[in-house]
Amino acid sequence: MSGSKTNAMKREAVLAAVRAIPPEQDFVWNGVDEDDRPATDEELNAALASYRRKRGRPAGSTKTQITLRVDNSTLAAFREIGPGWQTRMNDALQEWLNARHADTR
Numbered sequence: 001m002s003g004s005k006t007n008a009m010k011r012e013a014v015l016a017a018v019r020a021i022p023p024e025q026d027f028v029w030n031g032v033d034e035d036d037r038p039a040t041d042e043e044l045n046a047a048l049a050s051y052r053r054k055r056g057r058p059a060g061s062t063k064t065q066i067t068l069r070v071d072n073s074t075l076a077a078f079r080e081i082g083p084g085w086q087t088r089m090n091d092a093l094q095e096w097l098n099a100r101h102a103d104t105r
Contacts, residue, residue, distance in 0.1 A: 063090075
């Protein structure tokens with residue numbers, strides 16, 4: 001049996017179960033499975049606040065987002081390093097600036 005048939009049968013079973021619930025009947029938690037328990041208003045508000053806090057750059061960030069054109073080979077070399085390659089590219093530019101300032105003193 002292919003995976004799509006398995007998924008289709010599961011989907012059909014779910015749809016049939018949903019259709020079997022009368023429209024005027026609200027969900028009632030049976031008290032057995034905690035995963036089925038509806039979230040309280042406090043839990044929902046805490047989850048939303050947590051979600052909103054994690055978005056975007058940290059508040060104290062002094063970095064500016066720009067568009068920069070670099071050679072393909074340069075970009076490939078930094079990307080090969082793995083996650084954090086943008087930070088390492090920034091560090092390399094900073095090192096170059098520091099060395100240049102040291103030469104002009």
